[in-house]
Amino acid sequence: MDHFSFNLGKPRHEMTDRRNIFQVDIKPRSESSTDPITRTQRPIVTGTSVIALKYQDGVMLAADNLASYGSLARFKDVERLYPVGEFTVIGASGDISDFQYTKHLLDAEMVKEYYINDGHVLGAPHIYEYLSRVMYNRRSQINPLWNAYVVGGYHNGEGFLGYVDLLGTTYKSSSIATGFGAYLAQPILRKVVEGHENTLSEEEAINAIETCMKVLFYRDARSLNKFQRAKITAQGVEITQPYSVDTEWSFAEGQ
């Protein structure tokens, strides 16, 4: 019973203040249970754009090897293209630690499916579905994995290309670009790809990817001219070693 009449009708924290000693506005915050629950509210170490397109043999993706810490180019040897199974690659932009957790989740799932040993192997559409459910579930708990993922693969005789982000938003398209790439690379990719998904050669696809990576390096201050390219075809996954494209800066030298 509260004997202080000025406290009548005022709220009271029953877990920590059973005798109603403290007024609500001067309650000490030492009890950990009274602290607000904190969640990922911003990404810390981040990767920039991932770009991808469909072509006649399957799907091609590219992402640079930079992990930024704000405006600091912190790690320059991070691989943001990750193979899952024999015919799928996921490309990650956004928070790198959340990406590492996602890699762990997907690997665990692949192992689980392998143990079942029923002849079924998770293909690109299944991994895409799983990932989209994880992402939507986390956003629904207001505790998102701060990423935009591109899932590229080859399944049932055709290329697969899908997008999943921290809100659980999903879509499939013949060309996809995340982050700054959505502004800078997607128009280039659409011009090359739309309507030519089944006729675009590997050489043309590589050309388009390299043009886009060059444009991104010129204009995206969080990018790096050192990137990897993955292709997923009927033959499986192939991810290149990190490489660069030639750039031209003389126009900026004031000559």
Place this chain on the structure above:
Amino acid sequence: MNSTAFCDNTLTSGPTGHGFYPYEANGGTAVAIAGEDFCVVASDTRQSNGYLINARYSPKAFKMSDKAVLANSGFAADGNALVRRLGQRMQWYRHSHEKEMSITALAQLLSNTLYYKRFFPYYTQVLLGGIDENGVGVVFSFDPVGSYGSEICRAAGTAAALIQPFLDNQVELKNMQIGEKPRLSLDRALCIAKDAFTSATERDIYTGDYLEIYIIKGDGVTIENYPLKKD
């Protein structure tokens, strides 16, 4: 305390002004028209985010049964989650009752499903079109928290304000100085739906790419696909 976490300041402003907002507007428009013995459900297939087009073909209308089609507009991830959840409930219904859920039952289920998430809503406007137990065309429209009603015709989504007056006039023949109102044929309903979308595409940047039309009749559902402007 947890139920209010959604609207307290930990969500909208972190120490750097960053925050996580769990919704996004993906645009798009849906139209449903009920006839005497048919129903037309049409929607565009563009998915957008601000000035960006995410995908040109990402359908937001789904066949739920041989007598019901659901179209939604708003936050695409919520829309898809809602459709999946509803599909699963319909499957459970089939297993327990050995029959397909009627569209009136589906409408009530959908309303309850939306209201269940009243304080963290599925951010989506839903149209449900089909054929009822008597073989009559019906349209139900829903708001994001489950209030719903039966209608003759309805437009939902980003171009709803452009299309609804057109439908009122051309389908329900509102403000027409005529005595006897002729019955609406399927061909006429299709023409109205197509015209509504070609016109809406001109003025609404969130509507375009392709028009997908579901036609629900007593003998099942058919789909037609038409191109819209891609700009």
